[in-house]
Amino acid sequence: MRALIVYESLWGNTEKIARAVAETLAGTGTVDVVESDSAPASLDGYDLLVVGGPTHAFSMPRPATRAEAVTSHGAPHAPERGIREWLAGLTAGLASIPVAAFDTRVDKPRLPGSAAASARRELRRLGFDTALKPATFRVHGYEGPLLEGEIERAHAWAAGLAAAGSRG
Numbered sequence: 001m002r003a004l005i006v007y008e009s010l011w012g013n014t015e016k017i018a019r020a021v022a023e024t025l026a027g028t029g030t031v032d033v034v035e036s037d038s039a040p041a042s043l044d045g046y047d048l049l050v051v052g053g054p055t056h057a058f059s060m061p062r063p064a065t066r067a068e069a070v071t072s073h074g075a076p077h078a079p080e081r082g083i084r085e086w087l088a089g090l091t092a093g094l095a096s097i098p099v100a101a102f103d104t105r106v107d108k109p110r111l112p113g114s115a116a117a118s119a120r121r122e123l124r125r126l127g128f129d130t131a132l133k134p135a136t137f138r139v140h141g142y143e144g145p146l147l148e149g150e151i152e153r154a155h156a157w158a159a160g161l162a163a164a165g166s167r168g
């Protein structure tokens with residue numbers, strides 16, 4: 001199985017989840033884990049795609065929310081091209097491989113909306129098999145850290161994805 005994990009992360013919390021997922025998936029094959037900035041335009045040769053990002057303003061980040069994160073909330077990093085823009089650049093009908101989306105969100109307050117749900121809608125529109133259940137991982141405040149146990153939850157979620165990728 002060959003898996004591609006594409007993530008966006010401003011404070012590094014989503015990246016930590018992406019790397020935990022990669023660690024588990026590596027047990028069943030090859031895994032490429034890349035930031036959205038440098039993610040490939042083609043999914044040729046992959047059996048599984050995992051897309052993860054932070055939830056910003058109830059959805060996937062936008063240029064304005066990234067700018068706000070940096071200027072108003074002191075985020076140390078913002079990609080030029082986030083997962084929203086990367087997905088927008090993929091061609092419809094490219095592949096029917098299984099895809100799974102995850103996001104990170106604040107623990108308190110619990111807000112509606114999820115980057116994973118938005119990413120999954122976009123992936124479905126592109127023709128991917130989006131049957132895999134998305135996952136949300138919680139952080140303290142905007143900057144994190146992740147809540148205790150979230151890395152373990154990421155490993156467990158990834159174990160389910162590994163089974164799906166191998167079947168494909």
Ligand SMILES: Cc1cc2nc3c(=O)[nH]c(=O)nc-3n(C[C@H](O)[C@H](O)[C@H](O)COP(=O)(O)O)c2cc1C
Pocket residue numbers: 008009010011012013014015053054055056057058059065066068069073104105106107111112113139141142143144
């Ligand atoms: C501009 C902005 C808007 C946000 N909007 C939401 C939101 O609607 N819902 C939510 O749960 N978290 C929201 N957050 C918190 C982010 O989800 C949190 O910063 C993220 O999970 C941290 O992950 P990262 O370290 O990978 O960037 C927002 C954060 C920023 C900077």
